Amino acid sequence: MSTLKERFAEKAMPMAEKVRGFIKDHGDLTIGKVSIAQAYGGMRGVRALVTETSSLDPERGIRFRGYPIPELKEKLPKAPGGTEPLPEGLFYLMLVGELPTEEDVKFISDEWRKRAEISNSVFKALDALDVDTHPMTQFSIGVMAMQGSSVFAKAYRDGVNKKELWEYMYEDVMNLIAKLPRIAAYIYNRKYRNNQQIEPNNDLDWAANFAHMMGFDDDGFQALMRLYMTIHADHEGGNVSAHTTHLVGSALSDPYLSFAAGMNGLAGPLHGLANQEVIRWILSMKEELGGGKPTKEQIAQYVRETLAAGKVVPGYGHAVLRQTDPRYTAQMEFAKEHMPDDELVNIVWDIYDVVPDILEATGKVKNPWPNVDAHSGALLLHYGLKEYDFYTVLFGVSRALGVLASLCWDRLLGLPIERPKSTTSTWIKNFIDEQKGETAFTD
Ligand code: HAX
Numbered sequence: 441m442s443t444l445k446e447r448f449a450e451k452a453m454p455m456a457e458k459v460r461g462f463i464k465d466h467g468d469l470t471i472g473k474v475s476i477a478q479a480y481g482g483m484r485g486v487r488a489l490v491t492e493t494s495s496l497d498p499e500r501g502i503r504f505r506g507y508p509i510p511e512l513k514e515k516l517p518k519a520p521g522g523t524e525p526l527p528e529g530l531f532y533l534m535l536v537g538e539l540p541t542e543e544d545v546k547f548i549s550d551e552w553r554k555r556a557e558i559s560n561s562v563f564k565a566l567d568a569l570d571v572d573t574h575p576m577t578q579f580s581i582g583v584m585a586m587q588g589s590s591v592f593a594k595a596y597r598d599g600v601n602k603k604e605l606w607e608y609m610y611e612d613v614m615n616l617i618a619k620l621p622r623i624a625a626y627i628y629n630r631k632y633r634n635n636q637q638i639e640p641n642n643d644l645d646w647a648a649n650f651a652h653m654m655g656f657d658d659d660g661f662q663a664l665m666r667l668y669m670t671i672h673a674d675h676e677g678g679n680v681s682a683h684t685t686h687l688v689g690s691a692l693s694d695p696y697l698s699f700a701a702g703m704n705g706l707a708g709p710l711h712g713l714a715n716q717e718v719i720r721w722i723l724s725m726k727e728e729l730g731g732g733k734p735t736k737e738q739i740a741q742y743v744r745e746t747l748a749a750g751k752v753v754p755g756y757g758h759a760v761l762r763q764t765d766p767r768y769t770a771q772m773e774f775a776k777e778h779m780p781d782d783e784l785v786n787i788v789w790d791i792y793d794v795v796p797d798i799l800e801a802t803g804k805v806k807n808p809w810p811n812v813d814a815h816s817g818a819l820l821l822h823y824g825l826k827e828y829d830f831y832t833v834l835f836g837v838s839r840a841l842g843v844l845a846s847l848c849w850d851r852l853l854g855l856p857i858e859r860p861k862s863t864t865s866t867w868i869k870n871f872i873d874e875q876k877g878e879t880a881f882t883d
Pocket of ligand 1: 484679709710711712713714747751752753754755756757758759760799804805806807811812813
């Protein structure tokens with residue numbers, strides 16, 4: 441069998457040739473335009489990035505290389521006796537663009553096992569942090585503490601031809617993904633389990649081993665982690681974590697620098713941190729109502745109070761999606777199978793029955809439906825992972841698969857440093873006046 445690196449090159453090299461043709465022969469064709477509202481409005485809907493690994497349809501949700509989640513659940517290889525797809529397979533699909541065989545997936549599991557060793561200095565850097573430091577801050581610092589081992593940075597320093605840099609990117613990406621579960625588990629155990637660290641179990645796949653290193657050996661939790669690591673991996677290129685990783689990488693920063701930057705974006709409450717906020721919000725609601733399961737009327741009242749206080753309802757809304765997130769649905773199906781009577785899970789479902797109408801009635805929320813973060817915490821809590829400040833780290837470990845596969849593509853395609861043009865409000869005002877015929881426009 442050819443190695444993953446060779447398979448990637450076999451697929452990506454002809455694509456790089458095609459892309460050069462697109463730019464040379466059709467580079468002047470426009471694929472979108474930008475309004476003033478979009479320039480001020482977070483560039484929503486501006487089509488100005490190319491990301492190969494996945495794409496997001498507002499109505500149908502995420503497609504990884506064209507495959508929706510239900511199809512992936514069927515078609516990606518599973519652990520022996522397992523029901524959920526192995527994230528190794530999704531990584532293969534995103535990197536190579538084809539469904540993997542069992543053998544391809546085994547190759548990746550083996551590679552990540554071999555590359556998972558972490559230098560003691562990285563653990564020392566984490567030990568130097570106050571244990572109260574937010575897990576996402578620790579995670580980002582843990583990634584940065586490994587940067588000295590970047591073979592990409594070394595290759596650049598050694599003057600490697602830029603056409604060959606993708607090979608070093610691939611090596612770093614494989615090393616980094618292999619090590620992330622250990623870093624994350626180390627942070628978890630240090631912060632929440634009196635620093636009782638657990639050695640990896642090399643018989644397990646990447647996601648199950650991650651669960652094991654955090655002290656969870658339950659089959660159900662390991663199945664959840666395989667699903668979780670698969671569905672959080674990528675959401676096309678414009679979201680904050682993916683775009684940041686891509687942007688920083690475009691300066692030929694190595695993947696440690698680029699991914700840590702992306703994780704700092706994932707740590708924002710409107711992005712990945714929403715998964716902890718959802719549980720914090722539900723638990724506060726329960727506490728305010730004296731514990732127990734709130735009625736739908738009580739939930740509706742609490743939602744209205746949240747909105748009246750000028751806060752967002754976490755886990756609802758999306759910048760691109762205009763329907764229930766299929767990642768929410770996949771988690772709901774998992775819960776129906778594994779824990780249909782769990783109280784918190786049932787509260788999550790009651791919230792789903794109540795929130796969309798209320799958000800819709802505000803007249804301003806463009807997508808009143810739940811996103812991925814609305815469900816994930818309740819599943820984790822069911823298995824006893826109750827430290828919700830840690831949830832975004834799980835998201836981050838998974839997100840590595842998509843954004844780092846994309847970095848391999850970026851370097852193989854030879855994409856240049858990213859540098860869009862910004863403008864000023866004075867420029868905008870002059871432009872508006874000129875359009876109205878009031879002044880001659882000068883740039
Ligand atoms: N609760 C209350 N108000 C909301 C809302 C929500 N869940 N979602 C959107 N709005 C508000 C916006 O704050 C905005 O209000 P203002 O005009 O007063 O500023 C208005 O509705 C229009 O926003 P929008 O166009 O519908 O949404 P955006 O594209 O600007 O933002 C967000 C998308 C996801 C950031 C937004 O829906 C939100 O804040 N949701 C809650 C936080 C959340 O769940 N984030 C996770 C998103 C998924 C993700 O990235 N996961 O990692």
